[in-house]
Structure formats: C-alpha cells, structure tokens
Amino acid sequence: MARSRRKFIALSTGVTAVALSSCNKGGDEPSTSGANMRPYGDRAPQEKIQRTIRELTASPGTGSSRTPLQDIYGIITPSSLHYERHHSGVPAIDPATHSLLIHGLVDKPLAFTMDDIRRFPAVSRIIFLECGGNSVGEQSGKFPETVQGSHGLLSGTQWTGVPVSVVLREAGLKPEAKWMLAEGADACRMARSIPLDKALDPEVLLAYGQNGEALRPENGYPLRLIIPGWEGNTNVKWLRRLHLTAEPAMSSKETGYYTELRPDGKAEMFTFVMEARSVITRPSGGQKLTSHGFHEITGLAWTGRGKIRQVEVSVDNGKTWADAELQEPILPKALTAFRFPWRWDGEEAVIQCRCTDETGYLQPTREELIAVRGLNSGYHYNGLRPWRVKATGEVESA
Amino acid sequence: MARSRRKFIALSTGVTAVALSSCNKGGDEPSTSGANMRPYGDRAPQEKIQRTIRELTASPGTGSSRTPLQDIYGIITPSSLHYERHHSGVPAIDPATHSLLIHGLVDKPLAFTMDDIRRFPAVSRIIFLECGGNSVGEQSGKFPETVQGSHGLLSGTQWTGVPVSVVLREAGLKPEAKWMLAEGADACRMARSIPLDKALDPEVLLAYGQNGEALRPENGYPLRLIIPGWEGNTNVKWLRRLHLTAEPAMSSKETGYYTELRPDGKAEMFTFVMEARSVITRPSGGQKLTSHGFHEITGLAWTGRGKIRQVEVSVDNGKTWADAELQEPILPKALTAFRFPWRWDGEEAVIQCRCTDETGYLQPTREELIAVRGLNSGYHYNGLRPWRVKATGEVESA
Numbered sequence: 001m002a003r004s005r006r007k008f009i010a011l012s013t014g015v016t017a018v019a020l021s022s023c024n025k026g027g028d029e030p031s032t033s034g035a036n037m038r039p040y041g042d043r044a045p046q047e048k049i050q051r052t053i054r055e056l057t058a059s060p061g062t063g064s065s066r067t068p069l070q071d072i073y074g075i076i077t078p079s080s081l082h083y084e085r086h087h088s089g090v091p092a093i094d095p096a097t098h099s100l101l102i103h104g105l106v107d108k109p110l111a112f113t114m115d116d117i118r119r120f121p122a123v124s125r126i127i128f129l130e131c132g133g134n135s136v137g138e139q140s141g142k143f144p145e146t147v148q149g150s151h152g153l154l155s156g157t158q159w160t161g162v163p164v165s166v167v168l169r170e171a172g173l174k175p176e177a178k179w180m181l182a183e184g185a186d187a188c189r190m191a192r193s194i195p196l197d198k199a200l201d202p203e204v205l206l207a208y209g210q211n212g213e214a215l216r217p218e219n220g221y222p223l224r225l226i227i228p229g230w231e232g233n234t235n236v237k238w239l240r241r242l243h244l245t246a247e248p249a250m251s252s253k254e255t256g257y258y259t260e261l262r263p264d265g266k267a268e269m270f271t272f273v274m275e276a277r278s279v280i281t282r283p284s285g286g287q288k289l290t291s292h293g294f295h296e297i298t299g300l301a302w303t304g305r306g307k308i309r310q311v312e313v314s315v316d317n318g319k320t321w322a323d324a325e326l327q328e329p330i331l332p333k334a335l336t337a338f339r340f341p342w343r344w345d346g347e348e349a350v351i352q353c354r355c356t357d358e359t360g361y362l363q364p365t366r367e368e369l370i371a372v373r374g375l376n377s378g379y380h381y382n383g384l385r386p387w388r389v390k391a392t393g394e395v396e397s398a
Numbered sequence: 399m400a401r402s403r404r405k406f407i408a409l410s411t412g413v414t415a416v417a418l419s420s421c422n423k424g425g426d427e428p429s430t431s432g433a434n435m436r437p438y439g440d441r442a443p444q445e446k447i448q449r450t451i452r453e454l455t456a457s458p459g460t461g462s463s464r465t466p467l468q469d470i471y472g473i474i475t476p477s478s479l480h481y482e483r484h485h486s487g488v489p490a491i492d493p494a495t496h497s498l499l500i501h502g503l504v505d506k507p508l509a510f511t512m513d514d515i516r517r518f519p520a521v522s523r524i525i526f527l528e529c530g531g532n533s534v535g536e537q538s539g540k541f542p543e544t545v546q547g548s549h550g551l552l553s554g555t556q557w558t559g560v561p562v563s564v565v566l567r568e569a570g571l572k573p574e575a576k577w578m579l580a581e582g583a584d585a586c587r588m589a590r591s592i593p594l595d596k597a598l599d600p601e602v603l604l605a606y607g608q609n610g611e612a613l614r615p616e617n618g619y620p621l622r623l624i625i626p627g628w629e630g631n632t633n634v635k636w637l638r639r640l641h642l643t644a645e646p647a648m649s650s651k652e653t654g655y656y657t658e659l660r661p662d663g664k665a666e667m668f669t670f671v672m673e674a675r676s677v678i679t680r681p682s683g684g685q686k687l688t689s690h691g692f693h694e695i696t697g698l699a700w701t702g703r704g705k706i707r708q709v710e711v712s713v714d715n716g717k718t719w720a721d722a723e724l725q726e727p728i729l730p731k732a733l734t735a736f737r738f739p740w741r742w743d744g745e746e747a748v749i750q751c752r753c754t755d756e757t758g759y760l761q762p763t764r765e766e767l768i769a770v771r772g773l774n775s776g777y778h779y780n781g782l783r784p785w786r787v788k789a790t791g792e793v794e795s796a
Binding site for chain 1: 477490524
C-alpha cells in the first residue's frame with residue numbers, strides 16, 4: 001500500500017495541474033449569496049449521468065434500465081440510478097392500503113399492513129443486486145460496447161426491512177410447507193418460488209427501506225423481497241403475497257425464463273445464486289484516455305457466496321496478473337470496489353480483471369464457461385470482460 | 399441474538415396482522431401495465447419526509463437544514479436529505495471552470511481542474527458528518543421536541559475522492575509549512591485552518607463523489623474537503639484553495655465561531671474531533687405509540703475516534719442499562735445503527751441510550767458535561783438525550 005502510493009505519486013507528476021508563477025486564481029466564482037436551502041435536494045444541473053432504457057415489448061415499462069457503472073463511485077448506487085427489470089411496468093401502489101398476505105400451508109393466514117410490518121424488528125444490509133440476465137448475450141458472442149450495456153443490470157444499495165422468517169413464524173408453518181411463492185402486485189403478478197429453507201434464512205428480508213428512505217417505485221415500493229446473493233428476479237418487487245406450498249408453483253418466470261438450457265437439451269431450473277464476478281469500470285468501453293502516463297484502473301467485484309477475497313488485473317491480454325487493492329469495507333454479498341495503478345505507455349493494451357471469492361471460486365474465462373454450459377443459454381453469465389485500449393486512447397470491447 | 403430474536407417473536411404475537419378465515423386479499427392493485435421507466439428516478443409521491451430549514455439571517459441560504467433522523471433507515475442518509483449548514487447560501491459552481499489552487503509554503507504553486515483531480519487514485523469511505531453546533535442549545539437547557547430538531551445536523555454518506563496528501567506532495571511542502579487553510583468558493587469564502595499533520599492523514603479527502611454520484615450542490619459541488627470524525631465546519635464545501643502556512647489563519651469561523659468559552663473565561667480553539675455520541679431515533683419526540691406490547695427501540699451511535707464498541711439502553715429513567723444489538727457493518731467514524739427490543743406496558747417511561755467507543759470513552763450525561771465545560775458554550779455537545787413515553791403513547795423530550 002505504502003509502496004504503491006509512492007508509485008502513484010511518481011507516475012502522476014507532470015500529467016496533472018498547471019504550475020503557477022503567482023497566486024492568480026482562475027474560475028468564475030460568486031461574490032453574492034447563493035441559493036436557498038431545499039427540503040429535499042436534487043443533483044446539480046450539469047450532472048447528466050443516467051440509466052439507459054430498453055423497452056422489450058409494446059407494453060409500457062416492460063424491459064430494463066441499466067446503471068451507468070462507468071460513472072458510479074464506491075459501493076453505493078444512488079437509488080435514482082438503480083437498475084430495473086420490469087415485466088409489466090411500474091405500478092403505482094398506495095402504501096396506506098397495500099397489504100401482504102401470508103397463506104397456504106400455514107396455521108393461521110394473515111394479512112399485514114405496511115404499519116404492521118414496520119412494527120417488527122428490522123435490519124439493514126448493504127448488498128448487490130444483479131439480474132440473472134445481466135450480460136445474457138455474451139455467452140453467445142454479443143459484446144455491448146460499454147460497461148453500462150454489458151454489466152449495467154447490477155447495482156449496490158442498503159436495504160432495510162424485517163426478516164421474512166419472523167413474519168412466517170407469526171403465521172405458523174405446517175410441516176408440509178417446503179416452498180414459498182412470492183408474488184408482486186404488478187399487473188402480471190410476477191411470481192417466483194423460493195425454497196422454504198432459504199426463505200427462513202435471517203438475511204432474507206421484507207424490505208421497505210432503500211438507501212435510508214422508502215423504496216423507490218421502480219424498486220418495489222412499498223415492499224420488496226430481498227434475497228442477498230440471489231438473482232435479481234427472485235427479489236420480488238411490490239410484494240403482495242407469500243403462498244406456502246409443498247411444491248414450487250412453476251410460474252412462467254421459473255419455466256419460460258430464468259432457466260438454463262444445457263448442451264444435452266435439458267434445462268436447469270432454480271439456479272438462484274449469482275456466482276463471483278468482476279469487471280473494470282474505468283477505463284471501459286466508450287471512454288478515451290487523453291494522455292499517456294498514470295491511470296488508475298477501477299472496478300467492481302461481487303459474489304453471491306459471501307465476501308470477495310482477491311481481485312487480479314492483467315494489462316497484457318491475460319499473460320500476467322497482479323493483485324488489485326480492495327477498497328474497504330468488504331461486505332458479504334455486496335459490491336467490492338478495487339483499484340490498480342497503471343502506467344499507460346501509449347501502446348495498444350488489453351486490460352481485464354478476475355476475482356476469487358471466499359469459497360475459493362475463481363471467476364472463469366468465457367471459454368471455460370462455454371465448455372461447461374454450451375451456447376444455449378446466457379443466464380448467470382460471469383465470464384471475464386477484457387477491454388482494448390487502442391493507441392488512440394479509445395477503449396472498446398476486446 | 400438468537401435469544402432476543404425469540405423474544406421479539408413472542409412479544410410481537412398478537413400485536414400485528416389481521417387473521418383471515420379465507421384467502422381474501424385487500425388492497426387496490428393494478429390490473430393494467432404500470433408506468434414507463436425513467437432515466438433518473440425519484441421517490442414515490444406519497445413520501446414526504448424532508449429536511450427542516452432554518453434561515454439564520456436575512457441573507458438567502460444562510461442557516462441550516464436538518465436530516466429527519468426519525469425517518470431514516472440504516473447508516474446511509476440519502477444525499478437529498480443530508481444536513482446543511484451554510485454561511486452565504488449555496489453557490490452555483492461550474493465544474494468545467496472550477497479549479498483548486500495550492501499555494502503558500504509549497505515548492506511549486508499548482509492549480510488543478512476537476513479533470514486533473516479525477517486522474518489521481520481515489521478512495522471511498524462511509525462516514526458520518528456532524529456539525530460542531532449540533533444540539534448547541536442543550537448545554538444551556540434548550541431541548542427541541544424532536545430528534546430532527548435536536549440531532550439533525552448529522553448525516554452519514556459514502557464519500558469518494560483523492561487523499562489531500564497525494565495532491566499536496568505534488569506541490570511539494572516547504573519545511574516551514576505547519577497549517578493548511580482550506581477555503582470555499584461561497585460568497586463569504588468560508589475558510590478553516592487545518593493542522594498539516596492532519597491534512598496529510600490519508601483518510602482526509604478531496605471529495606467529488608457522494609453516495610455513488612457527484613456531490614450535491616448543497617454538499618459542496620463539485621469539490622469538498624472531507625475530514626472523517628472532525629466537526630462538519632472543517633469539511634469545507636465548494637473547495638477552491640489550499641493555502642500552506644506556518645500559523646493558523648485565524649479566520650472568523652475559528653475565532654468568532656466554533657470555539658468554546660470555558661467557565662474561566664478562556665476560549666478553547668481548534669476543538670476538532672467529534673466525541674462519541676448516541677441517540678434513540680425511534681421512538682422519539684413527536685412520535686406516538688399506538689399500542690402496548692412490543693416496540694423496537696432504534697437509534698444511531700457515532701464517534702470521531704474510530705469505531706463504536708457498545709451501546710446501552712435504559713427504559714427506566716437511567717436506573718438500569720442493558721446492551722443494545724449493534725447492526726453490522728460497524729465502520730470507523732461512521733454512523734452505527736443499534737436496536738433494542740422493548741415491551742411497553744403502557745406506563746410512563748423514560749428511555750435513553752449511551753455509547754462507548756473503541757478508545758473506552760463513555761458518552762457523558764448532561765450534568766457531567768456541564769461540570770467540565772460550564773454553560774458558556776454548546777459546541778460539541780454530546781450529552782445523553784432521554785425521551786419520555788407518556789401513558790398516552792405520546793413521546794416528548796424528557
């Protein structure tokens with residue numbers, strides 16, 4: 001750390017700043033009082049970063065929006081920029097009348113208002129959320145030009161809510177109950193079956209808070225199921241119903257979607273956990289280096305299995321790898337930021353990263369993934385993502 | 399943990415939820431497609447929590463706004479609700495022309511553009527920020543009725559930026575340099591003198607990121623000095639100039655304000671560190687308990703000296719104390735959330751908390767503080783804050 005800090009300084013000398021012969025100060029700064037305060041703030045008008053929206057059908061709001069990872073700092077994504085994936089748009093739910101039904105194989109069916117739910121003990125967790133279909137095209141060779149396009153169905157926020165286990169025990173579980181169908185209040189009633197042993201894990205939440213305030217409408221307002229480390233689709237938004245059953249419901253989103261067709265023609269279902277993955281966010285596709293010399297390579301790593309243990313970076317097309325520095329805090333099932341000092345000599349270079357999680361799992365290459373999974377399905381794609389820095393400084397998909 | 403979880407469940411039985419004889423479901427939920435996606439989201443129209451604004455002079459934007467701590471979840475405050483304290487309003491700075499000047503006792507005066515600054519290696523940290531004047535009236539006996547009024551000059555966010563030490567070394571420090579004046583670009587050129595040994599601490603940042611995106615205008619856009627654990631006023635907003643000197647500048651904000659007049663008539667200057675403090679945010683003044691039985695007591699603890707080690711809660715007017723559960727992650731110089739299960743029997747009760755930090759410092763009572771500091775000054779007030787829960791369920795300052 002001390003050594004690399006010194007290296008940064010030596011490398012950066014001369015590439016930044018204007019030396020001044022006197023203390024003249026540029027800029028265009030005010031000499032009259034500024035603006036009044038606001039009860040609820042907003043960003044500066046110069047700031048334009050935004051989600052990219054992709055409508056998938058003629059039905060309004062059915063599709064996805066992607067987080068601009070190339071412009072995000074640290075491990076907290078602003079709620080305004082959290083990714084979305086909707087199946088029939090963003091419903092307008094009134095929290096005053098919304099309720100959560102718990103029924104099926106329970107001793108006592110119950111309906112909870114939002115006030116009821118907020119009366120229970122609550123916990124907060126900082127975690128990542130990633131769509132099971134993030135980078136779905138890369139397995140079959142479609143490489144978006146930017147990291148927002150390729151990895152943007154990924155965000156990190158702090159969620160607050162009540163453990164599902166607490167609420168289920170209020171209703172009382174019958175011994176035959178093995179699965180829990182979680183259903184949203186969107187028009188399509190998006191629903192997923194969750195194995196009961198997972199639903200009873202204390203980290204699984206009925207979340208009403210995100211990044212300190214109420215959930216945003218596009219993130220499930222007023223109530224969302226949060227399952228840290230599991231594919232985004234199981235984190236059911238606008239949660240209205242938990243149905244305890246003996247068997248999974250075989251909903252369309254666990255039969256027609258979010259299953260993985262293997263080379264032998266069989267489809268794997270209920271592939272819930274997001275495995276370890278990492279990506280360089282700066283410099284990344286669509287950006288341009290405007291000078292030789294020092295550049296910090298920055299990126300994100302995450303795993304549904306716990307904590308990230310190590311991130312390695314290669315700047316020579318995978319021939320050699322060196323450890324990146326991990327940014328504290330390193331939290332389980334959360335985004336972990338990493339940084340790596342790099343001196344760009346102006347030659348074309350292919351840069352990439354790979355991570356290892358605390359289980360010892362090493363993020364695979366695309367070739368390794370295809371050898372196992374074939375090319376029929378791209379859900380849960382977590383291969384390496386190289387970027388080419390051209391001699392012009394332009395960065396593109398490699 | 400396991401024991402208290404069971405206790406929660408036993409206590410909560412019967413106080414929540416409507417038992418259903420069949421699976422009828424209330425609510426008013428959509429059966430048509432919802433809204434489209436938005437490039438940059440906003441909160442739901444039903445959500446109204448906001449900062450309370452206090453203008454202190456006739457000059458626009460000179461005063462403070464307070465975070466609604468009673469409504470905040472976890473350790474991340476939304477940037478839109480981060481507290482403010484301004485001395486001549488919120489200036490509109492253009493990041494394209496803004497620059498940071500480093501001059502005085504340096505080998506080479508330098509001016510950095512925002513692009514220059516973003517080229518340096520960057521780090522992110524989740525920390526609290528608290529105004530040195532938070533609760534300034536409590537020492538002399540003025541107790542606001544809500545926790546927003548009494549403690550709301552306190553927020554917690556993730557900041558991203560470049561260590562000041564890296565940038566200072568670019569300019570080269572002369573041996574005589576002992577202090578660094580940090581000056582903002584607001585009309586009053588708010589400025590504070592920072593001892594150089596602190597400025598060189600790698601945790602002190604030139605921050606351009608907050609909660610994942612650019613700083614908000616009211617939090618210093620586009621550049622703010624961040625000194626974790628030190629009084630908010632030293633975290634100079636709209637940072638335009640670092641002046642290296644042999645002596646402190648004796649700016650108005652370190653002579654006329656932010657000094658502490660002791661009983662002997664002498665004023666203590668440069669009292670930078672915010673000592674350990676905690677407060678119950680729910681239930682707190684202005685709220686009302688609507689039923690007997692289980693209520694989770696929730697609050698925040700923080701210290702400028704490192705990590706919070708312990709929080710204790712008393713529900714019997716300070717006669718007995720019991721450990722609260724601390725919510726992970728427990729990060730140095732960050733807000734730490736705590737929770738404590740409580741069964742309210744309907745009798746009047748006085749509830750309060752106290753914390754101990756990793757140095758062993760125990761948060762003092764108001765009486766202990768006054769014995770040391772007298773009543774002349776209320777900066778850095780960190781006494782206990784009891785709330786009275788009346789038999790009606792109404793909560794007020796105790």
